[in-house]
Amino acid sequence: MPEICKDVLIVGGGAAGLFLALLCERKHISYALIDHQAALGMKWRLAGGAMGNMTNRTVNAEHYVSHTPKQAKKLLQSLFKTWQPQNVLDLLQEYGMEYEEREFGQIFCTKPVKYFIEKIIADLSEKNCFCGEKILSCQYSEKLPEHGGQAETVYTIKTADHVFCGQKLVIATGSSSYPQAGATDFALRLAKKWGHDTVPFRSALVPLLLPEHSPLLGLEGISIPVRLKIFRDGREIADPCGVRSLLFTHTGISGPAVLVMSCFWQKGDTLHIDFLPEDDLLARMHDVQNGRKLVKNLILPLLPDRLALSLIPVDLQNRKVAELSKKDRQRLTASLQDFCFVPKDTDGLKKAEACLGGVGLAQINQNLESLVHKNLYFMGECLDITGLLGGYNIHFALACAFRIAHRL
Numbered sequence: 001m002p003e004i005c006k007d008v009l010i011v012g013g014g015a016a017g018l019f020l021a022l023l024c025e026r027k028h029i030s031y032a033l034i035d036h037q038a039a040l041g042m043k044w045r046l047a048g049g050a051m052g053n054m055t056n057r058t059v060n061a062e063h064y065v066s067h068t069p070k071q072a073k074k075l076l077q078s079l080f081k082t083w084q085p086q087n088v089l090d091l092l093q094e095y096g097m098e099y100e101e102r103e104f105g106q107i108f109c110t111k112p113v114k115y116f117i118e119k120i121i122a123d124l125s126e127k128n129c130f131c132g133e134k135i136l137s138c139q140y141s142e143k144l145p146e147h148g149g150q151a152e153t154v155y156t157i158k159t160a161d162h163v164f165c166g167q168k169l170v171i172a173t174g175s176s177s178y179p180q181a182g183a184t185d186f187a188l189r190l191a192k193k194w195g196h197d198t199v200p201f202r203s204a205l206v207p208l209l210l211p212e213h214s215p216l217l218g219l220e221g222i223s224i225p226v227r228l229k230i231f232r233d234g235r236e237i238a239d240p241c242g243v244r245s246l247l248f249t250h251t252g253i254s255g256p257a258v259l260v261m262s263c264f265w266q267k268g269d270t271l272h273i274d275f276l277p278e279d280d281l282l283a284r285m286h287d288v289q290n291g292r293k294l295v296k297n298l299i300l301p302l303l304p305d306r307l308a309l310s311l312i313p314v315d316l317q318n319r320k321v322a323e324l325s326k327k328d329r330q331r332l333t334a335s336l337q338d339f340c341f342v343p344k345d346t347d348g349l350k351k352a353e354a355c356l357g358g359v360g361l362a363q364i365n366q367n368l369e370s371l372v373h374k375n376l377y378f379m380g381e382c383l384d385i386t387g388l389l390g391g392y393n394i395h396f397a398l399a400c401a402f403r404i405a406h407r408l
Ligand SMILES: Cc1cc2nc3c(=O)[nH]c(=O)nc-3n(C[C@H](O)[C@H](O)[C@H](O)COP(=O)(O)OP(=O)(O)OC[C@H]3O[C@@H](n4cnc5c(N)ncnc54)[C@H](O)[C@@H]3O)c2cc1C
Pocket: 011, 012, 013, 014, 015, 016, 017, 034, 035, 036, 037, 040, 041, 042, 043, 044, 046, 047, 048, 049, 052, 053, 054, 055, 133, 135, 172, 173, 174, 175, 177, 178, 181, 182, 183, 184, 185, 186, 352, 353, 354, 379, 380, 381, 382, 390, 391, 392, 393, 394, 395, 397
């Protein structure tokens, strides 16, 4: 079995692993990039509907969630001191990729992100990239240097075709989301086995499923701006961006508003939807000019017909606005501006753009090195840090790679 010895072994050639390999290449650091898929960067190629939402005009710790928020904030603040949105823009420019800013500061490529990824891959030496390598084992051992001194850790990875050894091991295998693009929980299993705290992966940035018999079923294709909230333990959790669009699907709700809230939603939580986030419906009902209108004729111009008729209580649809009691007005307002239900579940890992959970931050230092095993690093989505929608996950993956490259 051929043995390949390098200074750095990078496992996982996604956004984080590919960028780290590129930086190693530029710094003449000897490395091997090992991935179990036939092609590199498969999830990255799908990002942002294939156009790659690569970063955001504004990126800070508030755009991320973690089970250890204080540690996450400290780490993110440290990473973003040296890796800012402008660094991503410079990288795109260097590779001749044009970009555009869309709503909420999101920066997208103007042509498919796969062209950018292919150019990065073209800059890596073929002899350093190992695709389609099924990892059979990953081990570490202590080795005394020939001329004395402290023992050094040597990491060994066995695949069906090779034995890799290296002084440093970087795990960049992402999370379990989107397994159809090659995602696995490899990082979590390895970290746990080697004594790290871990939090199981759970779907995030994912559609939510409607309960059976929901009046919102059958509205697929409709997309509207909404404001979403969750209440838990007396605390309100709302989308930090306020109003965003919601899209009805065959089985549930999706769109940016829902994907963001899925990062906060826990099974059993009630979701509150304001379908008229910019409107004061009670004031409309009190307006004398609207008094003679039928309720449905007051609401139909404000919302898509099918949605309006699903939301307005049937017994109120053909009543005149002026005839509504205070209770009826409150009932109508609640069904349009505070529609509550408990989603059945998320749409699962196959539809999730990211995961909550991952390798815990308590045993990772600011250089992303393990405090349990020297020269072992974890980076990107396998860590217990998840970016909300808006280019934050790719930004984070690149920031991690940049930090590690400067410490190697
Ligand atoms: C459909 C979709 C759209 C998205 N859009 C955006 C977006 O527009 N903007 C944004 O910021 N984020 C987006 N994301 C999230 C973003 O793509 C990820 O957060 C990012 O790719 C994470 O980078 P990573 O390098 O940590 O992991 P990944 O890119 O997932 O890379 C992990 C690599 O490890 C390899 N691997 C896994 N297990 C093993 C194993 N056992 N052995 C060897 N190799 C292994 C995989 O093959 C893969 O190449 C999207 C995700 C999806 C699914």
